[in-house]
Amino acid sequence: MGEVAETNFRSEIALLQYTDARHKDPLSPMVIHIPVSTCPGEGQPHTRIAITPSPASFIDSQIREQQQNQNPNDAWLPITESRNGNAFYATFHILNSNIGFQALLLPVAFSTLGWVWGSICLSMAFVWKLYTIFLLVALHESVPGIRFSRYLFLAMAAFGKRLGKVAAIFPVMYLSGGTCVMLIITGGGTMQLLYKTICQPEACDAHSLTGVEWFLVFTCIAILIAQLPNLNSIAGVSLIGAVTVVTYCTLLWVLSLKKGRPTPLTYTPSHQGHSTMAKTSDILNAIGIIVLSFRGHNVLLEIQGTLPSNHKHTSHEPMRKAVIISYLLIAMCLFPLGIAGFWAYGNKVASTGGLLYAFSEFHRHQVTKFSMVVIYLLIIVHCLTAFQIYAMPVFDNLELRYISIKKQRCPRWIRTCFRLFFGGLTFFISVAFPFLPTLAALLGGFTLVPLTYAYPCFMWIAIKKPPRTGFVWFFNVVLGSLGMVLSALLVAAALRTLVDKGLNANFFNP
Numbered sequence: 001m002g003e004v005a006e007t008n009f010r011s012e013i014a015l016l017q018y019t020d021a022r023h024k025d026p027l028s029p030m031v032i033h034i035p036v037s038t039c040p041g042e043g044q045p046h047t048r049i050a051i052t053p054s055p056a057s058f059i060d061s062q063i064r065e066q067q068q069n070q071n072p073n074d075a076w077l078p079i080t081e082s083r084n085g086n087a088f089y090a091t092f093h094i095l096n097s098n099i100g101f102q103a104l105l106l107p108v109a110f111s112t113l114g115w116v117w118g119s120i121c122l123s124m125a126f127v128w129k130l131y132t133i134f135l136l137v138a139l140h141e142s143v144p145g146i147r148f149s150r151y152l153f154l155a156m157a158a159f160g161k162r163l164g165k166v167a168a169i170f171p172v173m174y175l176s177g178g179t180c181v182m183l184i185i186t187g188g189g190t191m192q193l194l195y196k197t198i199c200q201p202e203a204c205d206a207h208s209l210t211g212v213e214w215f216l217v218f219t220c221i222a223i224l225i226a227q228l229p230n231l232n233s234i235a236g237v238s239l240i241g242a243v244t245v246v247t248y249c250t251l252l253w254v255l256s257l258k259k260g261r262p263t264p265l266t267y268t269p270s271h272q273g274h275s276t277m278a279k280t281s282d283i284l285n286a287i288g289i290i291v292l293s294f295r296g297h298n299v300l301l302e303i304q305g306t307l308p309s310n311h312k313h314t315s316h317e318p319m320r321k322a323v324i325i326s327y328l329l330i331a332m333c334l335f336p337l338g339i340a341g342f343w344a345y346g347n348k349v350a351s352t353g354g355l356l357y358a359f360s361e362f363h364r365h366q367v368t369k370f371s372m373v374v375i376y377l378l379i380i381v382h383c384l385t386a387f388q389i390y391a392m393p394v395f396d397n398l399e400l401r402y403i404s405i406k407k408q409r410c411p412r413w414i415r416t417c418f419r420l421f422f423g424g425l426t427f428f429i430s431v432a433f434p435f436l437p438t439l440a441a442l443l444g445g446f447t448l449v450p451l452t453y454a455y456p457c458f459m460w461i462a463i464k465k466p467p468r469t470g471f472v473w474f475f476n477v478v479l480g481s482l483g484m485v486l487s488a489l490l491v492a493a494a495l496r497t498l499v500d501k502g503l504n505a506n507f508f509n510p
Contacts, residue, residue, distance in 0.1 A: 076409040079396045080149050082232035085306035089235040090322035093303045095329060096241035097389045098296035101186050101379065102440070103249065103334055104355040105289050107341030111350045112286035114269045115342070121290050122338055128479070129294045130327055132456035136297065137319045139456070140304045142463050147315075149305025150393070151298050151451070158459035167455065171447035172393065175298040177426060178443065179390040184222070184430040185437060185510070187383030188215035194376040197369060211510035215430050218380075222387040223423035226395075227416065232306040234388045241385025248378035249333040252355050255367070256344035262362045265346040281500075284493035285441060291490070292444040293334065297452040299389055302396075394422055434510035438503060445490035454483025 074080040110118035139154060141147055148154040152172050156164030192214045199207075209217070228234050303322075307315040341355045345362065352358040356379075360372065398418045399410045410418075430436070457480030466472040 073400075073403055074149075076403050077396050077399055078230040078392055079302045080147075080305050081230040083306060083308050085232045085235065085308070087307075087318035087321040087325075089232065089238070090303050090307060090319055091326045092235055092238035092242045093231075093306075093389060094296065094300070094322055094326040096238040096245065096382070096385055097299050097303075098294070098326065099245045099249065099330055099333055100293075100295060100386065101182075101383070102289075102295070103293045103337055104252065104341075105353075106293055106334065106338035107345060107349040107355050107358070108353075109286040109289040110338050110342035111347045112269055112282050115267070115339075118286075118290075118338060118342065121287055122335065125290050125294060126327075126331065126334070128453055129297075130323075131479075132297070132452060133300060133323055133327075134320070135456040135460045136300050137304060137316060137323065139459060139463060140301055140319070141309065141314055141316065147305060147309065149301055150396070151301050154301060154459060155455065158462035168451070171451045172298050173397075174443065174447045175295070175451065176390050176393045177422075177429075178436075178447075179295070180222075180387050180394075180422075180426045181430045181433075181436060182440070183383045183387045183390070184215055184218055184426055185434060187222075187380050187387075188218040188430070188510070190376050190379045190383070191218060194373060194380065197372050197376065211434070212431050215427060215510060218384070219423050219427040219430075222384050222391075223419055225384060226388055226391055226419050226423070228388070229415075231302060231389070231392050234385075234392075237385045237388055241382050241389075244378040244382040244385070246329060246333055248375055248382070249337055251371075251375060251378075252359055253336045253340040253344075255363070255371070256355065256359055257340055259344075259363045259366050261344055261346070262348060265348065267342070267346050277496075278500075281493045281496045284489055285497060287486075288441045288445065288490040288493065290338075291453070291486070292440065292448055294452065295448060297448075297456070299393060302393060303389075391419075391422060395419060398422070431510060432508055435504055435506055439494075439498075442491060442494035442498065445487050445494055449487040449490060450484060452483075453486065454480045456480075457483065 106122070109121070112118075113121060136154075139148065139158075143157065146157075148157060152164070152168050155168035158164065159167060188211070192209070192211065195208060195214075225234075225237060228237070304315050304319045307318050309315040337355060341349060341358075345352075345355075345358045348362070349355065349358045352361055356375070359367075395415075395418060398421075399415065402410050402414065402418075457476040460466075461473060461476050461480075466476075
């Protein structure tokens with residue numbers, strides 16, 4: 001359950017005030033503080049209720065009764081403010097957050113690995129990620145009375161307060177804020193491409209905005225949409241994002257097949273003839289592209305936190321349905337992108353920087369301006385909608401700090417100020433470091449790989465405590481260890497590539 005705390009133990013937020021987040025057996029003695037008032041901070045007294053060991057049935061009934069009595073602080077925060085979601089809303093959120101622009105790089109990975117190994121690596125990464133997703137879904141309500149609606153709090157519960165923070169806080173915050181920066185760079189750059197596609201060359205040269213100004217336009221629109229109050233309220237936004245991302249992924253590989261292949265074309269792995277060290281680095285970088293094409297673990301528990309739950313109908317079942325539906329659609333996008341994209345462009349795709357650029361370069365005389373405008377618009381809309389999901393954990397964290405100090409709900413104007421501050425900060429970073437996408441492999445190896453492929457396995461062991469001699473314990477230890485080794489290898493390969501090719505550090509010059 002949890003150690004004795006000075007706050008209501010029923011909320012995961014109480015983990016912030018635990019000396020440690022380890023859990024005792026549910027039948028051990030406990031002391032629970034139950035607030036008489038639903039609004040802490042009004043000077044109302046608190047009732048102290050001592051529960052001593054009693055029959056399991058009685059304690060189980062108490063646990064079930066308490067499980068959904070949400071701490072008032074939960075109802076004040078953007079992630080858990082509304083728990084009226086359903087499996088469809090969760091599907092929209094997962095689709096919108098788990099597919100991204102980086103999936104268009106999959107043909108580049110195939111150009112290094114080839115048909116067979118490219119398909120094998122993509123399939124293994126897909127199954128591995130799906131397995132760890134189901135682990136997180138099960139861990140969301142793994143401790144009676146607590147819903148872990150934030151990845152960081154689950155890590156603290158599994159590893160302890162100090163180790164959990166050290167292991168998870170930077171990856172979680174980077175994958176939220178850093179992804180928003182990437183979306184500004186991608187969305188703002190695509191806006192510029194859209195403008196140049198629509199207007200005449202003379203007008204473009206005379207009246208085009210600068211790269212900084214396009215970033216600012218994108219950020220202003222994103223922060224305007226971000227005024228929606230909580231994660232559940234952006235379900236419609238996520239529906240639009242899900243439709244747009246599935247559409248532009250499908251359009252790109254279908255049109256690439258339809259327009260035919262450029263000649264001459266070769267499918268020989270691009271690392272042929274390289275030295276052993278260079279070949280190893282190229283292969284690891286290709287695996288990194290595949291691994292990093294799957295994202296969204298850092299917002300999965302938050303999405304599940306929007307679903308209702310009680311002792312009869314927990315959030316597990318609708319979330320599993322949402323994961324299954326969304327990942328069937330994700331598979332229908334990613335596998336054709338990699339396989340069909342490599343078939344259409346072969347090794348030529350590596351020199352262009354991805355499927356979108358290969359399509360626009362090799363078929364610019366065959367594709368109508370309208371088709372390119374539609375594709376660019378879909379990418380921009382998806383970047384704007386994905387920004388909302390990835391920004392929500394940061395908004396939640398800022399407001400959590402406020403209510404922890406003030407002991408009251410965050411006023412609307414303060415919430416608006418927090419979101420404007422975050423928008424300004426991400427805009428500044430995107431302008432100061434417009435080369436950040438070239439560091440995606442390095443930073444992703446540090447953050448996304450452990451968070452996605454390793455930590456869920458170790459958290460399952462720490463919380464569920466399967467027998468050490470059993471298959472489940474051994475399998476998760478091996479899988480989690482492989483995830484950490486993979487993270488180290490990808491970081492090493494990314495560092496070697498940066499040293500070998502250099503970095504165009506165009507500070508403040510997007």
